[in-house]
Amino acid sequence: QKEVEQDPGPLSVPEGAIVSLNCTYSNSAFQYFMWYRQYSRKGPELLMYTYSSGNKEDGRFTAQVDKSSKYISLFIRDSQPSDSATYLCAMSDGGGANNLFFGTGTRLTVIP
Amino acid sequence: DAGVTQSPTHLIKTRGQHVTLRCSPISGHKSVSWYQQVLGQGPQFIFQYYEKEERGRGNFPDRFSARQFPNYSSELNVNALLLGDSALYLCASSHLLGAYGYTFGSGTRLTVV
Numbered sequence: 001q002k003e004v005e006q007d008p009g010p011l012s013v014p015e016g017a018i019v020s021l022n023c024t025y026s027n028s029a030f031q032y033f034m035w036y037r038q039y040s041r042k043g044p045e046l047l048m049y050t051y052s053s054g055n056k057e058d059g060r061f062t063a064q065v066d067k068s069s070k071y072i073s074l075f076i077r078d079s080q081p082s083d084s085a086t087y088l089c090a091m092s093d094g095g096g097a098n099n100l101f102f103g104t105g106t107r108l109t110v111i112p
Numbered sequence: 113d114a115g116v117t118q119s120p121t122h123l124i125k126t127r128g129q130h131v132t133l134r135c136s137p138i139s140g141h142k143s144v145s146w147y148q149q150v151l152g153q154g155p156q157f158i159f160q161y162y163e164k165e166e167r168g169r170g171n172f173p174d175r176f177s178a179r180q181f182p183n184y185s186s187e188l189n190v191n192a193l194l195l196g197d198s199a200l201y202l203c204a205s206s207h208l209l210g211a212y213g214y215t216f217g218s219g220t221r222l223t224v225v
Contacts, residue, residue, distance in 0.1 A: 004154070006154070008152070036216075041218070042218050042219075043116070043202050043204075043216030043217050043218045043219050044155065044202070044216045045216070046214065046215070088154050088155075090154075099145065099157035099160060099168050099170065100147075100155070100157060100214070101157075102154030102155050102156070103154050104152070104153055104154050105153075105154050
């Protein structure tokens with residue numbers, strides 16, 4: 001079993017829709033939770049960062065962490081064609097190496 | 113201000129050869145990490161260096177090695193290349209060791225034939 005599971009999609013939505021992206025994990029030591037956006041032929045770009053459980057909002061993006069269920073979500077409101085990309089969840093236990101464990105990534109297409 | 117720069121952007125090598133990938137972190141960033149991203153998968157951690165010392169190593173064979181120089185730039189070396197080493201190799205830098213402050217470069221796409 002992978003430490004981080006993410007539905008690879010692909011996911012297609014019409015412009016203006018609310019998008020929900022999710023990841024589950026198995027390691028209860030994870031404390032830092034991130035969402036990255038990756039455009040084709042580019043490196044991942046940090047979108048949201050959350051420590052421990054709770055919600056965080058930034059513009060059209062909301063990240064949620066439920067540590068009791070080992071489940072994290074990213075919501076995108078009023079989705080735009082420019083949001084079309086692969087979204088990667090990542091997490092870390094904050095230990096000495098601080099390496100990130102990534103999900104497979106969900107490919108999102110927002111149709112105009 | 114320049115972001116994380118990686119070179120080369122693309123590379124084709126033959127099985128059994130050796131490759132060196134290079135990374136220049138954001139100015140002032142002292143931590144550099146390397147990740148391997150196989151097509152259709154998320155990045156996998158290979159190494160982290162901070163202040164020129166190895167601080168972490170992922171589950172990769174000894175054919176993979178890295179180092180960090182006094183100017184905080186870094187090299188990733190892979191010996192005896194296998195077809196399965198074909199991937200996008202990503203470098204990420206951060207000011208501290210914190211897991212949240214990483215900025216990734218655009219990567220080096222390595223194809224082994």
